[in-house]
Amino acid sequence: MMRKFCNAWQRENHIEIDRAFKDSMAPYIEGPLADKIGLEKDKGEKKFLTIENYVHMQTFLWEQDFHDYVHEGVRTDYTNLFNIHCFTSARLSELCQAYYNPMFHLLANIISSGAYPELSTVEQSLAIRPPENTQFRIIASTDAAKQKPVFPQWNSSGRKDEHRNPTSWANQFYSWGVRTGLAEGVSVHCIRREALIKANDNGYSIGQVLKFASQRNTSVLVHHYLSNITTIDGTGSFLGMNCRVDLAEHFRSATMKYNPDLIQSIPASEKTKLENSEEYVSISEQIQNIKVQISKLASGEDYTHLRLQIKAEQMKLRDLREKRLRQLQMSQPITYESIKSPHELNDKQRSQYHRIKHMLPKERIRLAGMMTKSLVPRSEEWVSALQDLVTLRTTNSGVAFQEPLRPVDGHCVCGKLMKNLPLKNQWPHSYMCHKENYKRKYGFAKFCFLCSEWVISEREWEGHCLTHIEKRDIPFRCDPVTFRYGTACAGYCPVHLQNESLPARLRLKQYRLKQNWEDHIALCLASYIANSNSFLCPHMLCEFACNSRDDFEHHLDESHGIELKLVTKKSQNPRKRKLNSEKEIFITKSAMDFSRQSATPIKNADDFDNLEYTSTLMCEEFVANTNSLSKVYKGSMDIEEDIDMADSIDPALYQETTDSTTVVQISELNSDSNIGNASSSDVIYEVRRIIARWKSRREILYLVEWGTGGTSWQPADDIFDQEMIDDFERIYEGFQEGISVLDTRTKNGKVEYYIEFLDYIGSKKDAKWWVPESTMHPDLRIKGSNVEKKRAKRRKMFHY
Ligand SMILES: [Zn+2]
Ligand SMILES: [Zn+2]
Ligand SMILES: [Zn+2]
Ligand SMILES: [Zn+2]
Structure with missing residues (x-):
């Protein structure tokens, strides 16, 4: 604290505080002053980030981290910053080299920065040798590069010219630790402590260690950094054996409280409790009130002011959620024997990486496998990994694609340069272009989101779906996932999945748009619940059963990604639905109108005659033409995928539903969803x-x-x-x-x-x-x- 204060003061006033003064303050505050004014002296347990923890964190970063980094290059910076904290404080590097080559990531940073003309490619950098009879070579950087930060801030298109802020790094390091499973978080002090202990154990004199730690005060070093646990091998010393030096390391490692099964999101039951708490409810009401006020205003200062207010209130809710999660994490017992397969992970956050990893660039996937291998510098593998790192840092990672949809040399299959399209349209564009392509060639095209594969005949598709079901190779979590503007996972319906009387392609029907999936799920699960006496989970792979609706809902949310409450609430809000549907008609109409040249002929138009549009449109002329609209719509849309809602609802389900309002809802939802689906043809035209x-x-x-x-x-x-x-x-x-x-x-x-x-x-x-x-x-x-x-x-x- 004292040092922080001094540094900030110095920066602000451009006057250096005398060293002696600085050094004498901390011991004074924590010693005599603390006694005098009764300061809390207990600073909690000292924590040490040992090599074991280091390996956990680095491995996690590259192999499992579910955090959505703004750019894939950021990861390299994290590894570098982490290493630097270790290596500049002690000789931890030597011990780490077996796992991570310390220069490896730094080299990627240097090459991709463009700061050194002589090191602008991997080949160039590796070809450089020291001049004859010398050991080193001085490499000049460009003048412009001197202004550029070594550790920059990033956005989705790449490095920015601003420095990474140290506080932001400290915060991100902390969250990285929590994600890894270090329940109480980590700080760079944890690394420093361990580094100094290692230096001490490695036989350096206390004077050397002091200098290395930039410390003058032995008491600070001993009390704040070195462990209370003696690292001397008493037995070995007494008996004159070879002394062990790693005796206390495990004790220090234990201070980090590593929990491999640490929860990363609030369990559903706790979430409900939190959302019903007085504080949470009152903030939510406050937000609703502001929203009502906003709806009366069109613009102006008041409007902006209210919007900011809403943001502030939403931040409060977020803080409440985060605080609760932290509490739960801190009180969670440490469990070591919990090796779960990805689909068994109840934790939404933790399962996220497995659901999106197929969308990551191939360099990133290769690197994940490389990180724990000890690579020999300049070996083939090492060079290729280095190249991958450089590529990651220099490629735009704003949009994620499945391998078959990925642009080649930046171009879509249609020849269009992808970067000319807005980010949010790149994935849909590529998806639609591929689909059109296959359809033109084979008359049929379906993309399986489970295997990232195109299937090009109807029969094959039925077989494909059947294989998934028979092999039980189906998703446990059913909600669709969007990752960096791309659809990483489609949504599925657990009720349909288990219905053996349906053809496989309907059981495994994929919902690409969240809204459509929610509409379907709300309906399907409502009938399912109405028709079953007990709350038995409908999911084929799941054996959960309970007696209360609450527990059932919690289970669906936590294990299958279905927030039933939210889903039903949303679809029961007719005003909102109607608004959406109207807007979507226009999108649909225009998108279709335009793609008329590539339109596929109607195969069985009669199937769709029962679909009616009930929405009123804003312009009478359009109303008059609603019928013709729907005809155009039928004619040019992807019939199989986007209009088979009607057959995808099990007729038995709605015949058995006694509640007449639900039936009405069915037909309404039905037509709405079709319209919604149609907007999925987000093709971009000039x-x-x-x-x-x-x-x-x-x-x-x-x-x-x-x-x-x-x-x-x-x-x-x-x-x-x-x-x-x-x-x-x-x-x-x-x-x-x-x-x-x-x-x-x-x-x-x-x-x-x-x-x-x-x-x-x-x-x-x-x-x-x-x-x-x-x-x-x-x-x-x-x-x-x-x-x-x-x-x-x-x-x-x-x-x-
Ligand atoms: Zn294209
Ligand atoms: Zn598949
Ligand atoms: Zn269903
Ligand atoms: Zn279940």
């Missing part, structure tokens, strides 16, 4: 320009002209080029370009225009709207002095 804008109560649509010709409406959210929108908004005054006025009429004293969108993609009916005068360009408005003149002129144009 927009040439924006022609017009339509503002509804809920959103803004733009009439765009596509790069390949034709126009259609797009929601603002789907146009990624904000600049294009801004440019358009600067000059837009109303409908003028790309339209022609067909007719006018007066309704309730207001003039309306019947306009047609030229080159409109989609149904002819959709292309013609009645619009109010306010939406027309002033030049085209007939109101005012020359109303009749213009009207006459227009009549002439269109009617003669």
Whole structure:
């Protein structure tokens, strides 16, 4: 504390505090002053991070860490920083070399930094030799590089020019420790203590150790860093044997309280308790209140202020959750014999790595296997691992892909340069492009999210699903997982999975979008619960049974990733559902309209006639065409995957449901989900320009002209080029370009225009709207002095 204060003060005031003063303060505060004012002297147990702990942490970082790092290069920095803390404090490196070559990661850092022109590639660096008859070679860095941090901050596209903040490193080191299983966390002091003890044990004099530790005060060294446990082998000394030096190491290691089974997320039952606690409830209510206030405001200072307030309240909730998790971790008994297979892990966080690791770049996977091997410098394996590290640090890791979907040399199968697409669209784009490709070739394409494999015939797909089920190679956790904008795992339905009367492809139906999965699960599990007397877990691989609904829900949440309460609540909120569905119709429509060239012919359109759209649309002309919309929709969408909701709901399930409201819900959800599913075709197309804008109560649509010709409406959210929108908004005054006025009429004293969108993609009916005068360009408005003149002129144009 004293040192921290002194350092901060020095930095702030640019005056150096006298060493003697600094050195004398700490012992004074902790000695006489503490006695005088009654300071708490007990500083808790001293902790020592031994090699055993070091190995756990480093191995974990590369082999199991489920934390979603902003960039894969960050890991190398962590390893480096950790090593540096060890090696600059003591000779720990020598002992660590068997596992980790200390220069290895540092070299990757140096090469990828671009700071040394002579070391810009792995080959170049390895080819460098000292000049004849000398032992070393001085390598110059570029001037520009001197301004660049050795340990930078990162974002998803790579290194930033700012330094990593020491406090942030300390915090991240701490969390890394907790994730590894060090229940009470770690600090760099734990490393320093161990390092100094090692130096002491290795036969260095106390003077040397003091110097190494940058300490002047023997008492501080002895009391704060060296262990209370004597490291002398008493037996060996007395009997004149070879003395052991590692006697006390295990005792020191034990101070870190390593728990291989440390929980990383709050168990469901505890979560419920927490969420019902007074404090939590009152904060949640506060958030709800602010949200109501916000909904009344459109913008302005108050609006921003309220948004910040919500954020602050949400932080409070997060802190409560974190605090509770810490408490639970600290009180958790240490269990050593708990070797579980990934699917048996109840802990959401801990199982996360196994669910996303197939999405990691192949370099990263290879490195995970390398870390515990002792590699001989310059050996083939060593060089390739070094190359992998450099690649990881220099590649953008904003988006994750399964191997078959990964762009080759940055290009999609369609030839498009991936980096030109917004991050969130890269995975869907690649997925859809591959799918289209296979479909064109084979007429069928399904991607199995369990094996990351394309299956290209219907029969094969049924067989594929059957094999999964028969081998019981099915996911234990059923929720879909998105990792770095890519769908890492699809969602599955445990009720359907166990239903042997269904074809395998329906039992193993994959839900790529969370919303659809939630809708289905809410429905399916509700009927399941209604129809079973006991709470027996429906999952094939699970034998859980209990008598209370609460326990059952906790189990589903914890083991299968199904938050039943949340799921049902969400789907019972009709207003929200409706909003979504309306928006999605537009996305669907435009996306489909545009992909008309690659549309697959309708195989059995009759199957879908029972699907009805009940949502009201904001524009009457659209309402009129709802039917034609759904036809377009049927025609061009991926029928098998995205519209087989109707058959995927077991008819038996809803016939047996007595509650009529549930039945209504079924049909509603059913159609909504189909619409939702359709938006999964997030294919990106080039927009040439924006022609017009339509503002509804809920959103803004733009009439765009596509790069390949034709126009259609797009929601603002789907146009990624904000600049294009801004440019358009600067000059837009109303409908003028790309339209022609067909007719006018007066309704309730207001003039309306019947306009047609030229080159409109989609149904002819959709292309013609009645619009109010306010939406027309002033030049085209007939109101005012020359109303009749213009009207006459227009009549002439269109009617003669
Ligand atoms: Zn593509
Ligand atoms: Zn598979
Ligand atoms: Zn189901
Ligand atoms: Zn279960």
